[in-house]
Amino acid sequence: xxxxxGAAASxxxxxxxxxxxxxxxxxxxxxxxxxxxxxxxxxxxxxxxVILFYPALRKLVNESNGVFLSIQKLxxxxxxxxxxxxxxxxxxxxxxxxxxxVEELQDLAEKSVPEKKALYENLQTIFYNLxxxxxxxxxxxxxxxxxxxxxxxxLEWVRFHFPxxxxxxxxxxxxxxIGADLENVDYWESVFGCALHGKLDIVRALLTLxxxxxxxxxxxxxxxxxxxxxxxxxxxxxxKEFTIRWKQWQMxxxxxxxSKAFSIDPMLESLMKLVVGTELWEFSKYxxxxxxxxxxxxxxxAPCCKxxxxxxxxxxxxxxxxxxxxxxxxxLDNIYLALMESDLHQVIKEIQYMNDNxxxxxxxxxxxxxxxxxxxxxKDQINVTDMxxxxxxxDYGSTMMGHHSLWQCGASYLEHCPEQGHARLExxxxxxxxxxxxxxxxxxxxxKQNNMPEVVSSICKIQGLKCIxxxxxxxxxxxxxxSQDVLFATHIADRFLRHYVDHAEIQCKDLxxxxxxxxxxxxxxxxxxxxxxxxxxxxxxxxxEAARLLVSLIVSNxxxxxxxxxxxxxxxxxxxxxxxxxxxxxxxxxxRAVQRRGDDPKFQDKVSIFxxxxxRNLSRAIIVEGNRPD
Amino acid sequence: MADxxxxxxxxxxxxxxxxxxxxFADARYFVSGTWDDPVNKVSYxxxxxxxxxxxxxxxxxSSPVVGDVTEIKFICKDQFVFSSSDGxxxxxxxxxDPYPNMKELTEWKTIHKFNKNEPAPxxxxxxxxxxxxxxxxxxxxxxxTAQQQNPVRVIDEADSCSLNCVDFLRHxxxxxxxxxxxxxxxxxxxxxxxxxxxxxxxxxxxxEATSIAHHPTQKHIVVAGGGDGSLTVWDLRYNTYPTSxxxxxxxxxSEILFHKDQPENLFTCSVSGEVWHWNNxxxxxxxxxxxxxxxxxxxxxKANIHVNSLCxxxxxxxxxIDIDRATLIFGGDNEAxxxxxxxxxx
Numbered sequence: 001x002x003x004x005x006g007a008a009a010s011x012x013x014x015x016x017x018x019x020x021x022x023x024x025x026x027x028x029x030x031x032x033x034x035x036x037x038x039x040x041x042x043x044x045x046x047x048x049x050v051i052l053f054y055p056a057l058r059k060l061v062n063e064s065n066g067v068f069l070s071i072q073k074l075x076x077x078x079x080x081x082x083x084x085x086x087x088x089x090x091x092x093x094x095x096x097x098x099x100x101x102v103e104e105l106q107d108l109a110e111k112s113v114p115e116k117k118a119l120y121e122n123l124q125t126i127f128y129n130l131x132x133x134x135x136x137x138x139x140x141x142x143x144x145x146x147x148x149x150x151x152x153x154x155l156e157w158v159r160f161h162f163p164x165x166x167x168x169x170x171x172x173x174x175x176x177x178i179g180a181d182l183e184n185v186d187y188w189e190s191v192f193g194c195a196l197h198g199k200l201d202i203v204r205a206l207l208t209l210x211x212x213x214x215x216x217x218x219x220x221x222x223x224x225x226x227x228x229x230x231x232x233x234x235x236x237x238x239x240k241e242f243t244i245r246w247k248q249w250q251m252x253x254x255x256x257x258x259s260k261a262f263s264i265d266p267m268l269e270s271l272m273k274l275v276v277g278t279e280l281w282e283f284s285k286y287x288x289x290x291x292x293x294x295x296x297x298x299x300x301x302a303p304c305c306k307x308x309x310x311x312x313x314x315x316x317x318x319x320x321x322x323x324x325x326x327x328x329x330x331x332l333d334n335i336y337l338a339l340m341e342s343d344l345h346q347v348i349k350e351i352q353y354m355n356d357n358x359x360x361x362x363x364x365x366x367x368x369x370x371x372x373x374x375x376x377x378x379k380d381q382i383n384v385t386d387m388x389x390x391x392x393x394x395d396y397g398s399t400m401m402g403h404h405s406l407w408q409c410g411a412s413y414l415e416h417c418p419e420q421g422h423a424r425l426e427x428x429x430x431x432x433x434x435x436x437x438x439x440x441x442x443x444x445x446x447x448k449q450n451n452m453p454e455v456v457s458s459i460c461k462i463q464g465l466k467c468i469x470x471x472x473x474x475x476x477x478x479x480x481x482x483s484q485d486v487l488f489a490t491h492i493a494d495r496f497l498r499h500y501v502d503h504a505e506i507q508c509k510d511l512x513x514x515x516x517x518x519x520x521x522x523x524x525x526x527x528x529x530x531x532x533x534x535x536x537x538x539x540x541x542x543x544x545e546a547a548r549l550l551v552s553l554i555v556s557n558x559x560x561x562x563x564x565x566x567x568x569x570x571x572x573x574x575x576x577x578x579x580x581x582x583x584x585x586x587x588x589x590x591x592r593a594v595q596r597r598g599d600d601p602k603f604q605d606k607v608s609i610f611x612x613x614x615x616r617n618l619s620r621a622i623i624v625e626g627n628r629p630d
Numbered sequence: 631m632a633d634x635x636x637x638x639x640x641x642x643x644x645x646x647x648x649x650x651x652x653x654f655a656d657a658r659y660f661v662s663g664t665w666d667d668p669v670n671k672v673s674y675x676x677x678x679x680x681x682x683x684x685x686x687x688x689x690x691x692s693s694p695v696v697g698d699v700t701e702i703k704f705i706c707k708d709q710f711v712f713s714s715s716d717g718x719x720x721x722x723x724x725x726x727d728p729y730p731n732m733k734e735l736t737e738w739k740t741i742h743k744f745n746k747n748e749p750a751p752x753x754x755x756x757x758x759x760x761x762x763x764x765x766x767x768x769x770x771x772x773x774x775t776a777q778q779q780n781p782v783r784v785i786d787e788a789d790s791c792s793l794n795c796v797d798f799l800r801h802x803x804x805x806x807x808x809x810x811x812x813x814x815x816x817x818x819x820x821x822x823x824x825x826x827x828x829x830x831x832x833x834x835x836x837x838e839a840t841s842i843a844h845h846p847t848q849k850h851i852v853v854a855g856g857g858d859g860s861l862t863v864w865d866l867r868y869n870t871y872p873t874s875x876x877x878x879x880x881x882x883x884s885e886i887l888f889h890k891d892q893p894e895n896l897f898t899c900s901v902s903g904e905v906w907h908w909n910n911x912x913x914x915x916x917x918x919x920x921x922x923x924x925x926x927x928x929x930x931x932k933a934n935i936h937v938n939s940l941c942x943x944x945x946x947x948x949x950x951i952d953i954d955r956a957t958l959i960f961g962g963d964n965e966a967x968x969x970x971x972x973x974x975x976x
Binding site: 069 | 640641642643668697698744745746767769791792794808810812830833838857882901944945963964965966
């Protein structure tokens with residue numbers, strides 16, 4: 001059908017698209033019945049799959065929402081920029097949420113059927129990678145590193161994310177057998193792997209298990225590795241002092257290599273060459289990623305590398321990696337490279353392709369933003385940091401708003417977008433399906449909190465109209481009063497009065513009799529409330545009070561046109577009571593009202609009775625009043 | 631958040647949490663209800679140890695519910711009744727043998743409905759042992775008893791507005807609250823379908839009644855929470871005017887709870903994310919109190935009442951609380967269940 005007629009699409013809510021066959025009809029089209037008239041037409045709803053809505057990931061969504069809001073709160077309570085330790089704490093919280101999520105996905109993948117398994121494994125990869133990127137970002141931008149020497153943290157990062165060689169080494173060590181190199185084919189692989197990661201204690205332990213471990217060359221190597229100076233901020237040396245010590249150590253090792261001290265085993269010799277920093281690329285086969293080589297390069301040639309210098313090293317290694325390995329860098333590699341080059345704009349661009357529906361981009365950007373590390377300038381040299389930050393959070397919040405249950409979570413993101421958040425929230429709040437009154441109250445609560453009286457009154461009105469359709473006028477009035485909606489309250493009061501005119505029965509007495517000051521919202525409602533009170537008084541035999549109310553209702557002139565005949569008819573029995581309830585003044589008012597309003601056809605047959613009763617009442621009143629000694 | 635608060639994320643918005651109380655021991659199980667998903671659940675929870683030897687809640691069994699779970703009450707040791715926003719009420723039995731499980735005993739389908747048989751949300755229920763009373767947005771009161779399939783009594787037009795909350799004060803008396811804050815006392819012995827008394831939540835009656843609780847032993851003391859976060863206290867023996875009125879939370883009160891064994895302690899939670907513990911520590915237990923007044927009755931006179939915030943406010947509404955001895959559980963719209971141990975109740 002779509003193929004033949006053409007198609008169109010329109011938005012149904014924030015992230016749903018309706019796609020349907022459509023043929024444009026304009027003023028120039030021929031005025032005839034469409035050739036497709038009798039065909040069955042389907043409307044297809046399209047929406048992007050949001051992985052964050054899987055139950056397994058909702059924990060991540062909610063928990064990170066909590067952290068996000070804590071950060072926003074911190075920002076408002078702390079004006080100074082020295083909340084770094086706090087930010088690090090939050091960054092770690094985010095990471096632990098991610099890790100918990102990966103663990104849970106792993107559990108699920110193990111337990112589930114094959115079709116689902118692939119899905120969970122896929123998700124697991126996504127979130128594992130996110131954690132990895134987050135960790136590096138934390139090291140480079142959130143954590144405050146003494147002296148700016150980044151190597152120790154980088155080593156930790158690489159070790160954490162590429163544990164395979166270390167596990168391999170641990171297995172060999174666990175056997176505790178001399179001659180490990182002969183028994184394990186992966187012996188040297190694990191030695192080099194650990195050396196690349198700077199795990200020199202493991203390397204040494206492995207060397208002692210080598211078949212020739214007693215040889216002087218091995219002893220010398222072990223000794224040299226043990227004495228390698230490792231930079232530590234709290235080590236008691238300044239960077240300069242450390243550099244001198246390290247250079248000395250390197251020199252002596254280099255001399256040993258030159259004197260063929262390690263030539264007994266070619267592998268050992270190349271290990272020492274790696275450690276001394278003269279060879280690196282021979283070992284690229286032991287590395288899974290270019291940044292493994294990067295940290296090795298730093299460790300053995302520039303252990304005191306500071307963050308600003310990192311970019312240069314990263315770039316060279318990254319470039320060479322591509323030529324040596326004959327591969328191009330993947331998305332993740334590019335992100336790492338951009339992170340090291342301090343090109344956060346590029347980082348944010350790249351992380352939006354991570355297939356996580358914007359969770360990562362929004363949260364990471366927000367964290368960096370609040371750390372004061374985000375400073376992005378667009379191609380026209382305009383600072384767009386605030387805009388970028390807001391747009392990412394706005395997108396993420398809007399995605400969440402599209403979910404049946406996570407709308408509260410989405411709203412809390414939009415609330416923190418100073419520019420467009422309010423408007424977006426205002427629009428989206430009104431697209432949420434309403435449901436039970438408990439849910440409506442929650443939606444109204446969000447609207448009230450964000451100071452959106454129009455949204456509140458529109459929601460109240462929708463619910464009120466629904467109640468009217470269900471014939472529940474009382475409840476409709478309750479909703480009208482909740483939003484203090486004058487016109488709507490008037491409309492409902494009118495319906496009550498008309499019902500009385502038609503059926504001579506007051507609905508929802510329990511509500512109307514207890515309106516209190518709320519009846520003052522609209523004139524019509526005030527009239528209804530007072531009229532109800534009149535009935536109440538009349539019912540319990542308080543005729544004097546009832547008469548007073550009736551006269552005041554008549555004098556106030558609040559009654560709608562169709563109700564005058566009722567008011568006047570109500571007066572007749574009161575005019576005829578045994579005890580006098582209307583004074584002469586009251587009776588004049590009644591007569592005046594009949595003069596003005598008594599032309600209602602429904603009242604025509606009662607006019608003469610009314611006049612007669614009024615005349616009789618007036619005569620009684622004049623006599624009584626005349627006898628009163630005042 | 632304090633270290634003593636332990637949160638577990640469950641991927642569903644929690645609407646109700648209720649302990650399964652044990653006779654002479656700490657409760658080991660609780661039941662939860664969820665809301666706002668297309669299909670919701672009632673779940674049966676226990677505590678398991680994780681790798682760090684901490685006890686954390688673990689779901690052992692759950693059963694799907696159409697509509698939101700709006701109230702859960704235990705009617706005996708191992709049976710509970712819950713209401714749903716699709717207008718029905720169900721009794722479930724908890725079984726531990728051979729494995730923890732839930733079994734449906736009785737269901738009253740769509741006992742709350744609008745005119746055209748369209749289901750109306752059941753908003754609350756309360757019980758007096760096996761007798762159950764349910765109220766709904768249709769303004770109807772249903773009296774049920776656990777063993778009987780047909781409602782014992784139905785008051786069709788009990789209220790012209792939506793009823794929000796209900797409480798079984800004694801075996802023959804219930805109290806309902808509606809969205810206008812009208813509180814009606816119903817004497818069940820009378821066969822007239824009119825309330826015995828109507829009282830107002832607040833003078834201006836501008837806000838809805840959201841929750842009612844009565845003192846476990848002095849049943850004439852009733853506390854109601856309002857949509858504006860206020861608490862109103864009545865002594866139903868004397869008159870219809872509140873004995874005290876407090877503006878408490880900044881937003882709607884979600885639940886009010888007296889400690890079952892230590893009724894001096896009152897707990898409230900709110901849409902603002904707060905969980906509060908109210909008690910009157912100055913009142914010594916040794917002093918023989920001849921007047922049977924609860925501190926709630928005299929808040930206005932003596933300002934010696936203590937209110938503790940049990941945790942830093944959550945960012946989302948807290949919908950439900952329950953306490954067993956010194957362990958409190960609470961949960962809400964941030965899709966987590968929190969456990970607070972060793973609460974000082976005396």
